[in-house]
Amino acid sequence: MNIVACVKQVPDTEALIKVKPDGSGIDEGGIKWVMSPYDEFGVEEALKTKEKFGGEVTIVSVGPARTMETIRTALAMGAEKAIHIDDPALYNADAYATASALAAAIKDIPHDIIFCGMRAIDDDSGQVGSVLAELLGLPQVTVITKLDIEGQTAKAIKPIEGAQLLIETSLPCVITAQKGLNEPRYASLPGIMKAKKKPVEVKNAGDLGLAVDQKSAVAKMSPPPARPPGKIIQGDDPAAKAAEVIRLLREEAKVI
Amino acid sequence: MAKGVWIVAEHRDGALRKISFEIASTARKLADELGDEVCAVLLGSGVEGMAPELAKYGVDKVFVAEDAALEPYTTDAYAAAVAKAVKENDPAILLLGASVQGKDLSSRLVGKLATGMASDCTDVKIDGGKLLATRPMYAGKAFGDVVVSGSPQMASLRPNVFPAVENGKAGEVVKFDAGLDAGALKTKVLEVQKDASGKIDLTEADIIVSGGRGMKGPEGYGVLEELASLLGGTVGASRAAVDAGWRPQSDQVGQTGKVVSPNLYIACGISGAIQHLAGMSSSKYIVAINKDPDAPIFARADYGVVEDLFKVVPELTAAAKKIL
Ligand SMILES: Cc1cc2nc3c(=O)[nH]c(=O)nc-3n(C[C@H](O)[C@H](O)[C@H](O)COP(=O)(O)OP(=O)(O)OC[C@H]3O[C@@H](n4cnc5c(N)ncnc54)[C@H](O)[C@@H]3O)c2cc1C
Numbered sequence: 025m026n027i028v029a030c031v032k033q034v035p036d037t038e039a040l041i042k043v044k045p046d047g048s049g050i051d052e053g054g055i056k057w058v059m060s061p062y063d064e065f066g067v068e069e070a071l072k073t074k075e076k077f078g079g080e081v082t083i084v085s086v087g088p089a090r091t092m093e094t095i096r097t098a099l100a101m102g103a104e105k106a107i108h109i110d111d112p113a114l115y116n117a118d119a120y121a122t123a124s125a126l127a128a129a130i131k132d133i134p135h136d137i138i139f140c141g142m143r144a145i146d147d148d149s150g151q152v153g154s155v156l157a158e159l160l161g162l163p164q165v166t167v168i169t170k171l172d173i174e175g176q177t178a179k180a181i182k183p184i185e186g187a188q189l190l191i192e193t194s195l196p197c198v199i200t201a202q203k204g205l206n207e208p209r210y211a212s213l214p215g216i217m218k219a220k221k222k223p224v225e226v227k228n229a230g231d232l233g234l235a236v237d238q239k240s241a242v243a244k245m246s247p248p249p250a251r252p253p254g255k256i257i258q259g260d261d262p263a264a265k266a267a268e269v270i271r272l273l274r275e276e277a278k279v280i
Numbered sequence: 281m282a283k284g285v286w287i288v289a290e291h292r293d294g295a296l297r298k299i300s301f302e303i304a305s306t307a308r309k310l311a312d313e314l315g316d317e318v319c320a321v322l323l324g325s326g327v328e329g330m331a332p333e334l335a336k337y338g339v340d341k342v343f344v345a346e347d348a349a350l351e352p353y354t355t356d357a358y359a360a361a362v363a364k365a366v367k368e369n370d371p372a373i374l375l376l377g378a379s380v381q382g383k384d385l386s387s388r389l390v391g392k393l394a395t396g397m398a399s400d401c402t403d404v405k406i407d408g409g410k411l412l413a414t415r416p417m418y419a420g421k422a423f424g425d426v427v428v429s430g431s432p433q434m435a436s437l438r439p440n441v442f443p444a445v446e447n448g449k450a451g452e453v454v455k456f457d458a459g460l461d462a463g464a465l466k467t468k469v470l471e472v473q474k475d476a477s478g479k480i481d482l483t484e485a486d487i488i489v490s491g492g493r494g495m496k497g498p499e500g501y502g503v504l505e506e507l508a509s510l511l512g513g514t515v516g517a518s519r520a521a522v523d524a525g526w527r528p529q530s531d532q533v534g535q536t537g538k539v540v541s542p543n544l545y546i547a548c549g550i551s552g553a554i555q556h557l558a559g560m561s562s563s564k565y566i567v568a569i570n571k572d573p574d575a576p577i578f579a580r581a582d583y584g585v586v587e588d589l590f591k592v593v594p595e596l597t598a599a600a601k602k603i604l
C-alpha cells in the first residue's frame with residue numbers, strides 16, 4: 025500500500041507565544057519546534073497501516089528549512105521517505121495555498137491513503153486535510169478515532185456531539201486523525217540513525233508547477249485580551265466559601 | 281457582483297440545532313450592516329417544515345433541497361449541494377458553525393469553491409464592506425483578524441459564542457434541486473451510535489463541571505455529576521484523568537481534546553496546564569477549586585477557592601440547592 029502522511033512543524037504546546045508589536049505575526053525567537061500533535065496520530069496510523077498491509081509511508085511537509093528536523097522525526101518513527109516543500113511564498117500560507125502545494129506533490133506519487141492531523145496547533149485552522157481531499161478528488165473522513173481497512177474499503181469511527189458515526193468510504197481517501205486513534209510511538213535510537221540516510225526530496229513551488237494562490241490572510245495579530253484579576257474566596261469554612269461562590273455566580277456573574 | 285450573507289443550516293433528528301440559530305442571527309447582523317439579505321441552505325429529506333423556524337432568526341430566504349441522498353449528512357452530498365447553490369447565487373459571505381459537521385463541511389467547501397475561510401471564529405464584523413473575522417490562534421495564545429480575498433468570504437463560528445436572537449420575521453422558501461448523482465457519492469454513514477447517557481456535549485454545554493487528577497479516581501466524579509446535574513450542566517475532564525482511564529476521550533477539554541465556550545466552567549482538581557487552558561479559556565466565567573494556592577488555574581479564574589475539592593464541591597451542591 026502507498027501511504028502518505030502530511031506533517032506540519034509547529035511551536036511546542038508549552039511555547040510562550042509573543043505577538044510582534046506591529047501585529048504582523050509571532051516572534052519566533054526561542055521557540056522549540058515540534059511535529060503538530062495530531063500529525064503524530066496521523067503518522068502512527070500510517071505506520072500501523074503499512075505494518076498490516078505492507079508498502080511504504082511517504083511524509084510530505086510544507087515549511088522552511090527548520091522543518092527538516094520534523095521530517096526526520098517522522099522518518100525516525102518509521103516512514104520510508106519524504107518530500108519537503110520549501111518555498112518562501114508558502115511560509116505562513118493559508119489552507120488553500122498549503123493544500124494546493126501538498127496536492128501538487130501528492131498527485132505525482134502513488135497514494136492509496138493519505139493521513140493528516142485534524143488541526144495544526146499553530147494556525148488551528150483545521151482545513152487543510154479536507155481541501156487536499158477536494159483538490160485530489162478524493163473522499164474524506166475527518167476527525168476520527170478508529171480506522172479499519174479491508175480491501176478497497178475504509179471504515180472509520182467519527183465522534184460527533186452526543187454520538188459516534190461509523191462511516192464507510194472507498195480508497196484512495198483522506199483521513200484526519202484525532203486523539204484516541206492510537207498511541208504514537210517514539211522514535212527509537214536506531215530509528216533516528218536510520219532516518220539520517222532516508223531520502224528527502226526538497227522542492228519549491230516552481231518544481232511542482234504551482235502558482236501560489238492565497239485566498240485569505242491574517243491581516244493583524246494581537247495578544248489575547250487581558251482577563252480582569254479574579255477573586256480568591258477567603259475563609260476557613262468550606263461551606264461558607266461554597267455559599268459565597270454560589271452567591272457570586274448568581275448575583276454578580278448571573279450564570280446560574 | 282457577489283451579494284448577500286448565506287448560512288448552511290444544521291439539523292439532526294428532525295430539529296434544527298442551536299448553532300443554526302447562532303449563525304442565522306450573526307448573518308442577520310452582518311447583512312443589516314451591508315443592507316443585504318440573509319439566505320440559508322437547508323438540506324435533507326423532509327426538512328422543509330424547519331424553514332419557518334430558521335426565518336424567525338432573521339433569514340429572508342431559505343433554499344431547500346430535499347433528496348434522500350442528503351439524509352443523513354455526508355461530506356460529499358452536502359458539499360456538492362451547497363456548492364451548487366452558491367455557484368448559482370454568488371453570495372458575498374458564507375457562514376457555517378464550527379460544530380463537528382460544520383467543520384467537516386466548511387473545510388471541504390473551501391476546496392470546492394476555491395476560497396478562503398476564517399475557522400472557529402469568536403467575532404465577525406463588517407469593515408469597509410468586507411468581512412473581518414477574529415479567531416483564536418496558537419490555542420488562544422494569540423488572536424488573528426482574518427480577511428478573505430476569495431469569494432465567497434467564508435467563516436465558521438465557534439458554538440456557544442454568538443447570541444441567537446429571534447426577530448419574528450417570516451422568510452420565503454425557495455426550492456432547489458441539489459443535482460446529486462447518488463451513485464457518485466463515496467461516503468456512507470453505516471451506523472449512528474448514540475451516547476446512551478443523553479449527556480449534553482461539552483461544546484454545546486452552558487455549564488461544565490470539570491475534574492482532573494485531583495479527583496483521585498473514577499469514583500470521585502460522583503460529586504461533580506451531582507453538581508452538574510443540579511446546574512443543568514455536563515462533566516468534563518483534564519487529559520490526566522482521560523489518560524488514566526477515569527473518563528472517556530469525549531470528555532477531554534484542551535489542546536488535544538475539545539475547545540469549549542460555556543458560560544461557566546468549574547475546574548476541580550485541575551492544575552491549569554497551558555494545554556488545558558487552551559481548551560477552556562474562552563469560557564465566560566471560570567471557577568477554580570484547588571488545594572494548591574499556586575496552581576496556575578487561579579491566574580485564569582474569576583473565582584477561586586483554595587481548599588480540598590471533596591469538601592467544597594458537595595457544599596456547592598448544597599448551596600445551589602437552596603436557590604435553584
Ligand atoms: C502535546 C500535549 C497535549 C496536551 N493536551 C492536553 C489537553 O487537551 N487537555 C489537558 O487537560 N491536558 C493536556 N495535556 C497535559 C497537560 O500538560 C497536563 O499534564 C494536564 O492538563 C494535567 O492534568 P491535571 O490538571 O488534571 O493534573 P495535575 O497537573 O496533576 O493537577 C492536579 C491538580 O489537582 C490538585 N488537587 C489534588 N488533590 C486535590 C484535592 N483533593 N482538592 C483540590 N485540589 C486537588 C493539585 O493541587 C493539582 O493542582 C497535554 C500535554 C501535551 C504535552
Ligand SMILES: Nc1ncnc2c1ncn2[C@@H]1O[C@H](COP(=O)(O)O)[C@@H](O)[C@H]1O
Pocket residue numbers: 030031032033060062063066084085086087119122126139140141142143144145147148149150151152153
Ligand atoms: N505546512 C504543512 N505541511 C504539511 N502538512 C500540513 C501543513 N499544514 C497543514 N498540514 C496538514 O493538515 C492538517 C491540518 O492543518 P490545518 O488545516 O492547518 O489546521 C495538519 O495536521 C497536517 O496534517
